[in-house]
Amino acid sequence: MYQIQLDVKLGFVELFSPMESYMKTYNNLYINGQWTAPNSNEAIEVTNPANEQVIGQVPLANADDVDVAVKAARAAFASWSTTSADERAAYISAISSKLAERSEEMAQTITAEMGAPLGFSREVQVEDPIDALARHADFTSLVDEEKKLFNIDIVKEPIGVCAFINPWNYPLHQMIGKVAPALAAGCTMVVKPSEITPLHAFLLAEVIDQVGLPAGVFNLVSGYGQGCGEALCVHPDVDMVSFTGSTRAGTRIAQLAAPTVKRVCQELGGKSAFVICRDSDLEAAVRMGVDDVMYNTGQTCTALTRMLVHKDQLEQAIAIAKEQAEAFVFGDPLSEDSMAGPMASMSQREQVLKYIQIGLDEGARLVTGGVERPEGFDKGAYVRATIFADVSNDMRIAREEIFGPVLCIIAYEDEQQAIAIANDSPYGLSGRVWHNNKAHAKQLARQIKAGQVYINDGFWNNQAPFGGYKQSGNGRELGQIGVEEFFETKALIQS
Numbered sequence: 001m002y003q004i005q006l007d008v009k010l011g012f013v014e015l016f017s018p019m020e021s022y023m024k025t026y027n028n029l030y031i032n033g034q035w036t037a038p039n040s041n042e043a044i045e046v047t048n049p050a051n052e053q054v055i056g057q058v059p060l061a062n063a064d065d066v067d068v069a070v071k072a073a074r075a076a077f078a079s080w081s082t083t084s085a086d087e088r089a090a091y092i093s094a095i096s097s098k099l100a101e102r103s104e105e106m107a108q109t110i111t112a113e114m115g116a117p118l119g120f121s122r123e124v125q126v127e128d129p130i131d132a133l134a135r136h137a138d139f140t141s142l143v144d145e146e147k148k149l150f151n152i153d154i155v156k157e158p159i160g161v162c163a164f165i166n167p168w169n170y171p172l173h174q175m176i177g178k179v180a181p182a183l184a185a186g187c188t189m190v191v192k193p194s195e196i197t198p199l200h201a202f203l204l205a206e207v208i209d210q211v212g213l214p215a216g217v218f219n220l221v222s223g224y225g226q227g228c229g230e231a232l233c234v235h236p237d238v239d240m241v242s243f244t245g246s247t248r249a250g251t252r253i254a255q256l257a258a259p260t261v262k263r264v265c266q267e268l269g270g271k272s273a274f275v276i277c278r279d280s281d282l283e284a285a286v287r288m289g290v291d292d293v294m295y296n297t298g299q300t301c302t303a304l305t306r307m308l309v310h311k312d313q314l315e316q317a318i319a320i321a322k323e324q325a326e327a328f329v330f331g332d333p334l335s336e337d338s339m340a341g342p343m344a345s346m347s348q349r350e351q352v353l354k355y356i357q358i359g360l361d362e363g364a365r366l367v368t369g370g371v372e373r374p375e376g377f378d379k380g381a382y383v384r385a386t387i388f389a390d391v392s393n394d395m396r397i398a399r400e401e402i403f404g405p406v407l408c409i410i411a412y413e414d415e416q417q418a419i420a421i422a423n424d425s426p427y428g429l430s431g432r433v434w435h436n437n438k439a440h441a442k443q444l445a446r447q448i449k450a451g452q453v454y455i456n457d458g459f460w461n462n463q464a465p466f467g468g469y470k471q472s473g474n475g476r477e478l479g480q481i482g483v484e485e486f487f488e489t490k491a492l493i494q495s
Helices: 063-080 085-101 103-114 118-139 171-185 199-211 225-234 247-260 282-298 311-327 346-361 415-423 438-447 479-484
Strands: 003-007 012-016 023-026 029-031 034-036 043-048 053-059 147-149 152-158 161-165 188-192 218-220 240-244 263-267 273-276 306-310 365-368 386-389 406-412 431-434 487-493
Touching: 023 199, 029 063, 029 199, 043 103, 053 103, 053 199, 063 161, 063 188, 063 218, 063 225, 085 103, 085 118, 085 171, 085 199, 103 118, 103 171, 103 199, 118 171, 118 282, 118 479, 161 171, 161 225, 171 188, 171 199, 171 240, 171 479, 188 225, 199 218, 225 247, 240 247, 247 263, 273 282, 273 415, 282 306, 282 311, 282 406, 282 431, 306 311, 306 415, 311 365, 311 386, 311 406, 346 386, 346 406, 406 415, 415 438, 431 438
Parallel strands: 023 053, 161 188, 161 240, 188 218, 240 263, 273 306, 273 431, 306 406, 386 406
Antiparallel strands: 003 012, 012 023, 029 034, 029 218, 043 053, 147 152, 152 487, 365 386
């Protein structure tokens, strides 16, 4: 028997029951500090990719809703941009604290809407972005810093109204990566979550409403890229667009924003290389590389999907990779044993299967995995952990972002060829180099054209600037440099 709670203010009905029966329906958008009825009765259904059942519904916002939200953000900017650093820091800390109180609810929400195992959702999808948000309280005074140069005072100002268009793979983390620095800098915003994973954003809006952030600073609209997202990109009162997603969509956003000369920051695709040097702990490196691709079911833009191994160690590396991949447990997101769940949607599953077939057609050697459903899963967006060997860097599976648990192993003859292969990509988001001599590994890492390069078993840090080279985007998120993306620079020139 379900307990039914009706909340008139928020406009949703929630069923409290075991996680398998998660259901949440939102009827209103969050605009100008209020839960606001949309301009139409159309809605977006949210589907659990593990069982293909509808688990929620959110409003389908249109250009009129976007206009109302942008105008609210514009009206709020004058006062919010002049608040003190201490006041903005207090709001950021309050939001992070309240979000921490509701972290379990947030983790269950993300698991239900995109299929990440609950333990992974708790630690990576929720705890990590809450930590990143809290750290931004330390950056609110950056906008007040001045630099003197001869008779010039160089000052900073918040850029203005920001439009944030967010992805579905790390939904809260990528949203916080935009919202947190904007709050710290003194900007106001309109946020659009992915239509695949919108429920977490409404939970974040509830938290922001509970904290009492001034009306209009944070506004939430839910919709598709066409209509809602494009309306944000072309709106004349939007000063900056920050987007995370595919390079194809990023190109379209840049084109839409160009006529009004908005600042556009983008974190786009990736096809990151892992250079495992001959003088390495081969087993440790290969096992880490496989895990890196398989976590979050390969739906990680920085995933090290090209593993570069010396030709003399190729077969040994393949054997280790096969063993590691076949021990990696893909399963029910609610099972404690599951290390990864389904793809985030059935359409993404079809995309990954298409690329696996392309790899087979291109003549790559299938080490493990393939296009068949994993044993025991006759429904849901599940795919097999797949590894290809005998891959050349001109194959589509080596050049195009698959965004699934698919690893390509590529042989090289010497380190300079390895670096050349790593850089022979339209992307430049991330990478990793492993060499027993860390100083030498650092020298090699400096040669890789990517925004982040990890050395040996170095791990993620929320303070590291995040963003890419080439078709992986422009601009940076997180840490002090991420906040600086939200500033305009002004020169005050004196006599």
